[in-house]
Amino acid sequence: xxxxxxxxxxxxxxxxxxxxxxxxxxxxxxxxxxxxxxxxxxxxxxxxxxxxxxxxxxxxxxxxxxxxxxxxxxxxxxxxxxxxxxxxxxxxxxxxxxxxxxxxxxxxxxxxxxxxxxxxxxxxxxxxxxxxxxxxxxxxxxxxxxxxxxxxxxxxxxxxxxxxxxxxxxxxxxxxxxxxxxxxxxxxxxxxxxxxxxxxxxxxx
Amino acid sequence: xxxxxxxxxxxxxxxxxxxxxxxxxxxxxxxxxxxxxxxxxxxxxxxxxxxxxxxxxxxxxxxxxxxxxxxxxxxxxxxxxxxxxxxxxxxxxxxxxxxxxxxxxxxxxxxxxxxxxxxxxxxxxxxxxxxxxxxxxxxxxxxxxxxxxxxxxxxxxxxxxxxxxxxxxxxxxxxxxxxxxxxxxxxxxxxxxxxxxxxxxxxxxxxxxxxxxxxxxxxxxxxxxxxxxxxxxxxxxxxxxxxxxxxxxxxxxxxxxxxxxxxxxxxxxxxxxxxxxxxxxxxxxxxxxxxxxxxxxxxxxxxxxxxxxxxxxxxxxxxxxxxxxxxxxxxxxxxxxxxxxxxxxxxxxxxxxxxxxxxxxxxxxxxxxxxxxxxxxxxxxxxxxxxxxxxxxxxxxxxxxxxxxxxxxxxxx
Numbered sequence: 001x002x003x004x005x006x007x008x009x010x011x012x013x014x015x016x017x018x019x020x021x022x023x024x025x026x027x028x029x030x031x032x033x034x035x036x037x038x039x040x041x042x043x044x045x046x047x048x049x050x051x052x053x054x055x056x057x058x059x060x061x062x063x064x065x066x067x068x069x070x071x072x073x074x075x076x077x078x079x080x081x082x083x084x085x086x087x088x089x090x091x092x093x094x095x096x097x098x099x100x101x102x103x104x105x106x107x108x109x110x111x112x113x114x115x116x117x118x119x120x121x122x123x124x125x126x127x128x129x130x131x132x133x134x135x136x137x138x139x140x141x142x143x144x145x146x147x148x149x150x151x152x153x154x155x156x157x158x159x160x161x162x163x164x165x166x167x168x169x170x171x172x173x174x175x176x177x178x179x180x181x182x183x184x185x186x187x188x189x190x191x192x193x194x195x196x197x198x199x200x201x202x203x204x205x
Numbered sequence: 206x207x208x209x210x211x212x213x214x215x216x217x218x219x220x221x222x223x224x225x226x227x228x229x230x231x232x233x234x235x236x237x238x239x240x241x242x243x244x245x246x247x248x249x250x251x252x253x254x255x256x257x258x259x260x261x262x263x264x265x266x267x268x269x270x271x272x273x274x275x276x277x278x279x280x281x282x283x284x285x286x287x288x289x290x291x292x293x294x295x296x297x298x299x300x301x302x303x304x305x306x307x308x309x310x311x312x313x314x315x316x317x318x319x320x321x322x323x324x325x326x327x328x329x330x331x332x333x334x335x336x337x338x339x340x341x342x343x344x345x346x347x348x349x350x351x352x353x354x355x356x357x358x359x360x361x362x363x364x365x366x367x368x369x370x371x372x373x374x375x376x377x378x379x380x381x382x383x384x385x386x387x388x389x390x391x392x393x394x395x396x397x398x399x400x401x402x403x404x405x406x407x408x409x410x411x412x413x414x415x416x417x418x419x420x421x422x423x424x425x426x427x428x429x430x431x432x433x434x435x436x437x438x439x440x441x442x443x444x445x446x447x448x449x450x451x452x453x454x455x456x457x458x459x460x461x462x463x464x465x466x467x468x469x470x471x472x473x474x475x476x477x478x479x480x481x482x483x484x485x486x487x488x489x490x491x492x493x494x495x496x497x498x499x500x501x502x503x504x505x506x507x508x509x510x511x512x513x514x515x516x517x518x519x520x521x522x523x524x525x526x527x528x529x530x531x532x533x534x535x536x537x538x539x540x541x542x543x544x545x546x547x548x549x550x551x552x553x554x555x556x557x558x559x560x561x562x563x564x565x566x567x568x569x570x571x572x573x574x575x576x577x578x579x580x581x582x583x584x585x586x587x588x589x590x591x592x593x594x595x596x597x598x599x600x601x602x603x604x605x606x607x608x609x610x611x612x613x614x615x616x617x618x
Contacts (some may be wrong), residue, residue, distance in 0.1 A: 024551045049438050050454075053580040070565070072552050072580075076452075079459045081552055093287065105441030108588040116275075117347060131268035131617060140276055147280045170584055 002026045002080045003164060025072075025081040035086050038096045039071070043102055048073035048082055051099070054109035058143045062158045066091035067119055071099070071106075088119060098124040116141035232257065240269045244347065244603045247613030249587070255599060263594035263602070265587060270617040278577040282543025283309050284382050285578075290379040291579065293615040296339050297332035297558045298378045299368065304555035306381035307462055308564035312551040313544070315384050315515045319506040322464040324386055326499045327398070329463075329555075334362045334405070336558035337445075337494075339488045340610040344417050344484055347607030348425045353412045357598070360408045363401055368456040370394055383544045384519030385511025395502050402495050409491055416484070426480035430593055430605040433478060440587070440589040443582050444560025446609060449486045452480030456556040468500045480608035487610070518544040543572020559583050559612060579618055583611035 007026055011017055016034045020027040030038050042048035053072040059065065065087035073082045088094035098121035099106035110121040111130040118139035119129055128134060137143055137152060239250035248269035254262040267595040270325045274293070278286050290305040291298035310317065317325075342357035365375040370391055372378040380387050416422050432442070437450040449455055457465040473489035475482030511519050520539045525532040548570040554563040560582025567576040586609055594602060 005349070012534070023549060024553070027257070027550075051441050053552070053565060053578065055565060055578040057567055057576050070578075072563075074554075076454055076459070081554075083552060103441070104436075104439045104592070105585060105588060108584065109441075112584075129268075131271040140273060145276070147276060 002078050002082065006078070014041070020085065025083055027083040027085065030084050030086050031087060032086055032096050036099060036102065038084060039099050039102050042073050042082065047075040047077040050074040050076070051103040051105045051109070052081060054099070054106055054113065056113045056119055058117060058141065060143055066087065067094040067117060069096050069113065069119065094119045095122055097122050100124055115139075120143070208443055211406065218392040222427050238602070240266075242608055246343065246546050246606065246611065248612055249606075251602070253594070253599075258598050258600070260594050260597050260602065263591060267270060268273060268552065268617055270613045272618065274395055274618040275577055280302055280573070282572040283546060283574065284539070284544060287381060288377060288379045291379055292561055292583055293568060293579065293618065294336070294557060294562070294583070294612045295376065295614045296612055297336040298376065299328040299590060300332040300336075300555070300557045301562060302378060302381040303329050303463065304553070304562045305564060307555060308551055308553035308566055309383045309546060311553050312566050312568060313383065313515070313518055313546045315512050315518055317385060317512045318509045320462070320508050320510045321385055321512070323501050324510060325381070325463050326389060326468070328380060329496060330497045331364060331367065331398070333363050333494045333558045334491050337491050341412060341416075341484060341487055341559075343608040344610070345412075345422070347603045348422050350416060350419065350422055353415045358409050360405055367394070367398060367401060376440055381616045382511070382519060391508045395505060398498065399502055402498050406492070409488065413488060415490070415616050423481060425604055426484065426608065428477070429480045429597065430608060431477060431479045431603050432589065432593065434582070436589065436592065437478065440592070441585040442589060443585065444557065445490060445587050446483055446560065448472065449475035449482040451476055456554055456561055462555060468497045470497050483608040483610070485572060504544050504551060518546070546570070557582060559610060559615065581618060582616040583613070583616040587611050587616060
């Protein structure tokens with residue numbers, strides 16, 4: 001486990017770090033310009049050689065720093081995690097240096113974070129979407145993105161040109177199941193258009 | 206009549222490939238594998254550049270099974286998300302359920318009683334056996350050995366019957382709740398688990414007989430897809446794949462949770478980190494899981510199976526709800542508003558069959574998480590493919606994918 005001595009030593013050596021909390025694991029805040037430096041230090045000088053996870057949090061549009069990137073490192077000597085956070089200074093086009101040159105594991109995690117939040121990782125070797133398709137125009141894990149999603153044109157014009165295949169989106173409306181797409185989740189679930197067979201309708205007769 | 210056996214040496218497979226490549230004028234081509242292909246165990250797509258039969262570049266394309274689980278989690282209460290965890294690593298849903306419940310409980314500061322911990326360890330290990338049996342079976346099949354798959358699937362069928370008796374469902378178990386489990390173990394179930402555990406070694410030894418010393422299997426897997434210790438760590442691999450590379454990282458030992466420290470078991474590690482080692486590690490992990498299960502059953506604690514004092518988190522059993530006012534209100538509040546979790550954040554990883562399944566939960570209070578990140582072991586384990594595949598023959602990609610034992614449901618989330 002990471003103890004007080006270790007924390008003190010780390011904070012004294014790196015004055016730019018600030019301690020946020022130490023509840024489940026030690027959590028430190030790091031400015032973006034030292035983000036790579038501390039990762040390098042943790043890997044080479046300390047024993048945190050496993051980058052367990054890297055993700056981001058959207059703090060909401062009204063926050064001073066909207067996007068916080070969070071990395072979890074694991075040490076096989078301490079048997080403990082270390083959480084390092086970094087606030088992206090620019091909320092409109094968030095940027096942070098990439099860790100992929102130090103931890104190859106960061107490559108995919110950063111691509112996912114870019115995909116979901118639109119955070120740009122500078123110096124990333126291959127920063128493109130990983131879960132959504134390349135032409136997808138939105139960042140789904142941002143708080144303003146609706147749960148039901150937004151209709152997007154299918155990336156198929158060129159495909160249709162070559163293959164002559166017909167590509168049409170599955171119907172959200174007008175199919176056998178319809179969804180209102182708004183209101184509480186219980187109402188926006190897809191329902192059969194013709195509900196004459198259900199109990200509910202029979203009761204109301 | 207007496208028979209004599211003669212072993213015929215067929216040389217090193219990789220070496221033969223290299224020889225062949227130098228002799229024959231080969232052609233470069235691009236090859237697309239998947240997203241729907243028996244090799245890819247789901248919907249993984251690989252875009253490869255080949256030089257003859259040698260892979261020069263391999264680019265995995267993910268996202269064909271992306272359902273936005275993390276977004277969904279932000280829009281529902283903690284207990285409502287349990288069924289979604291079934292669909293992460295759908296070969297070991299019980300282990301996912303437990304990992305999820307443990308992480309939210311850690312955030313809420315809830316401690317579950319001993320009996321609940323024992324049940325959870327038991328189902329986690331059964332899930333591990335189930336997942337590894339499939340992993341070994343399809344790995345054998347990928348390498349051309351059909352029969353072991355039949356043996357392992359017969360055993361998995363028995364496991365599914367046990368899961369059904371316990372949870373009411375065979376695949377999508379949704380067994381845990383925040384602060385406990387959905388129900389206590391049914392009468393006679395532990396005996397049936399014991400019986401299964403007594404019978405299983407017979408089946409695994411059959412599999413071992415068919416694979417472990419099988420010349421063809423060894424030729425196809427030994428020295429193929431070798432991952433060094435440094436690479437395995439750098440790419441964030443976990444679970445059996447990491448241990449096969451010789452690193453003894455097992456969270457059940459290193460950061461024990463749910464009472465794993467009480468049980469005596471060994472952590473098998475490999476020496477070379479090739480496909481064969483990954484198979485050996487898995488088969489030994491099944492034996493170790495059996496050891497744990499036997500210890501759990503031998504010393505199965507009594508008492509309550511859910512956290513009774515967590516009144517704002519765990520809904521009491523149905524018969525109490527229907528007979529007492531206080532419990533009725535408690536149930537109503539939990540169902541309508543969700544378990545009340547204090548604000549804060551937590552990162553918790555559990556040692557799942559595929560590796561460390563992590564949940565990073567950020568709560569701002571109330572019954573719905575503000576942010577939930579799922580750290581999927583298959584996602585991290587697959588990221589090494591880009592580095593691992595080049596230099597191998599095309600036919601090796603089948604074996605490499607089989608040995609990595611990933612699940613796309615978890616990888617794409």
